[in-house]
């Protein structure tokens with residue numbers, strides 16, 4: 001039976017993961033938080049919802065322990081942190097997603113399809129996300145995944161198309177850009193929508209998360225998929241068989 005370690009165990013997601021593992025009767029070999037030793041000796045897979053810096057330290061610990069399944073839910077990585085993390089794919093089985101829910105992973109396909117069909121000169125794309133007041137990164141990992149799906153559909157790079165902030169005398173909307181808006185408040189678990197706007201009609205594709213347990217369930221499924229894979233970089237689309 002797969003033996004799990006849980007990183008960020010006292011956090012909102014860490015607690016949800018421990019609940020799901022306990023309900024399903026899995027062996028929790030280790031739990032750790034900030035300041036604790038990362039001992040992965042007795043674990044096959046670590047589920048990690050922490051911070052980018054912590055995730056890099058955990059990737060190193062996985063590699064030092066001979067290569068482990070590293071399920072990464074942490075968001076807010078800077079480009080250089082992404083590069084550093086990707087370097088571990090030769091040694092670890094990395095399964096990383098900004099959102100482990102089934103719904104968001106289906107939404108990504110729908111967004112890509114719509115973006116491919118709607119002419120960039122006539123249809124503007126705007127991604128909106130809302131989260132609880134304690135979230136520290138923006139736009140959310142999910143919003144960025146949806147932005148990438150839209151950009152892929154259009155055959156452009158999100159890096160070039162992204163407009164993440166508007167304030168003051170912004171000038172008119174640049175055709176072909178993909179805009180992001182961010183709301184933070186209260187206890188919102190996670191709301192995402194992608195608006196396709198033409199002069200006379202609008203399409204909105206959206207997802208609403210009502211409970212963190214759904215992310216935790218997805219992460220556990222990702223780990224169970226990971227123990228059957230070779231070292232490499234995977235995402236939730238692979239786990240769900242969508243790739």
Ligand SMILES: NC(=O)C1=CN([C@@H]2O[C@H](COP(=O)(O)OP(=O)(O)OC[C@H]3O[C@@H](n4cnc5c(N)ncnc54)[C@H](OP(=O)(O)O)[C@@H]3O)[C@@H](O)[C@H]2O)C=CC1
Pocket residue numbers: 007008009010011012013014032033034035049050051053054057072073074075076097098099100101141215
């Ligand atoms: N991909 C997905 O489906 C989802 C991703 N997330 C992402 O997961 C991350 C965590 O979210 P959430 O649980 O709400 O955040 P929390 O702040 O509640 O939890 C993060 C936990 O990580 C701990 N931590 C910080 N540094 C380290 C370290 N070096 N080693 C081990 N543990 C550490 C924190 O401890 P301390 O408080 O002491 O600093 C805290 O317990 C965020 O990036 C969020 O965006 C969230 C939900 C779903």
Ligand SMILES: O=C(O)C1=N[C@H](C(=O)O)C[C@H](O)C1
Pocket residue numbers: 075098099131135139140141142143189190191209
């Ligand atoms: O921080 C959160 O809470 C969440 N973070 C993820 C993200 O950045 O998209 C996933 C989910 O929306 C909740």
